[in-house]
Amino acid sequence: DIQMTQSPSSLSASVGDRVTITCRASQSISSYLNWYQQKPGKAPKVLINAASSLQSGVPSRFSGSGSGTDFTLTISGLQPEDFATYYCQQSYTIPQTFGQGTKLEIK
Amino acid sequence: QVQLQQSGPGLVKPSQTLSLTCAISGDSVSSNSAAWNWIRQSPSRGLEWLGRTYYRSKWYNDYSPSVRSRITINPDTSKNQFSLQLNSVTPEDTAVYYCAREVVATQNWFGPWGQGTLVTVSS
Numbered sequence: 001d002i003q004m005t006q007s008p009s010s011l012s013a014s015v016g017d018r019v020t021i022t023c024r025a026s027q028s029i030s031s032y033l034n035w036y037q038q039k040p041g042k043a044p045k046v047l048i049n050a051a052s053s054l055q056s057g058v059p060s061r062f063s064g065s066g067s068g069t070d071f072t073l074t075i076s077g078l079q080p081e082d083f084a085t086y087y088c089q090q091s092y093t094i095p096q097t098f099g100q101g102t103k104l105e106i107k
Numbered sequence: 108q109v110q111l112q113q114s115g116p117g118l119v120k121p122s123q124t125l126s127l128t129c130a131i132s133g134d135s136v137s138s139n140s141a142a143w144n145w146i147r148q149s150p151s152r153g154l155e156w157l158g159r160t161y162y163r164s165k166w167y168n169d170y171s172p173s174v175r176s177r178i179t180i181n182p183d184t185s186k187n188q189f190s191l192q193l194n195s196v197t198p199e200d201t202a203v204y205y206c207a208r209e210v211v212a213t214q215n216w217f218g219p220w221g222q223g224t225l226v227t228v229s230s
Contacts, residue, residue: 001172034216043205043220044154050214087154091215095171098154 002026002090006099012107017078021102023071023088031067032092038101039084047086048073080106109133111206111221119200119228125193129206129221136182136189137162142209144217145180145191149202159209160189196228 003026013019023033031051036044046055048064051071061076075082083106088099115127129143136143142161148154158170160180170178179192193200206221 032214034214036217043207043223044217045220046216046218049212049216055216055218089154089217094169095173096156098156100153 001095002029002093002097004088004090004097004099006086006088006102008102009100010103010105012105013078014107015078015080018074018076019078019104021073021086021088021104023066023073023099025069025071025090025092028068029090029092032090033064033066033071034089034091035062035064035073036087036089037082037084038087044087075104078104109208109219111208111219113204113206113221113224115224115226117225117227119196119226120230121197121228122195125191125196125200125204125226125228127191127204127206127224127226128188129190130186130188131208132187134208136160136187137184139163140211142211142215143180143182143189144207144209146205146207146217146220147202148205148223151199152202155202157191157193161209161211198228200226201228202226 005024007022033051035048038044047058052064063074085101085103110132112130119125142159144159145157158180177194182189203223205223207217
């Protein structure tokens with residue numbers, strides 16, 4: 001199985017800040033990388049697919065980059081509704097695997 | 108707008124079978140551009156993909172090695188839904204279970220997801 005490792009596991013930030021979350025794959029996955037946002041008690045929601053393609057309806061303050069084994073999710077200008085847990089997921093091969101999550105908290 | 112509605116019991120006894128159903132609206136379980144997945148989430152294991160079913164002239168299944176010997180995912184075209192059966196459950200199978208559509212494109216992603224079902228394995 002491909003292991004997905006996110007860092008940091010948790011992050012404190014303020015409204016208006018710019019934050020970056022990193023995801024590393026245990027082997028190359030090209031750009032087969034998706035990012036999800038999950039709020040308490042809710043299912044995850046896709047933000048970005050194919051490493052950098054913003055899903056329809058997702059604010060442009062979210063952006064993704066990377067290929068191969070190293071990927072980043074950046075949120076520019078944090079809004080109150082962005083405080084949540086973020087997961088990366090590889091769709092390169094079966095079994096599809098997720099990172100352990102990064103919890104973004106209000107400072 | 109695609110929506111997934113999950114149903115099934117929230118409590119299962121050890122050694123018994125966990126059964127959940129996911130009803131699809133706004134898409135077809137037989138779609139050639141989707142796959143239908145089960146994913147679970149627990150504090151100890153995080154988000155864990157369990158398996159999927161999809162139709163490409165015939166039905167296919169893929170399962171995670173971690174549950175392959177115990178899992179069955181079946182489509183039901185008459186009701187436009189799909190189901191999960193997980194046999195011989197233990198307390199380690201306690202988790203929130205989600206169904207999710209996998210959009211099959213140049214690169215795939217999961218969306219939307221069902222509302223989630225907390226399944227507790229306990230006597």
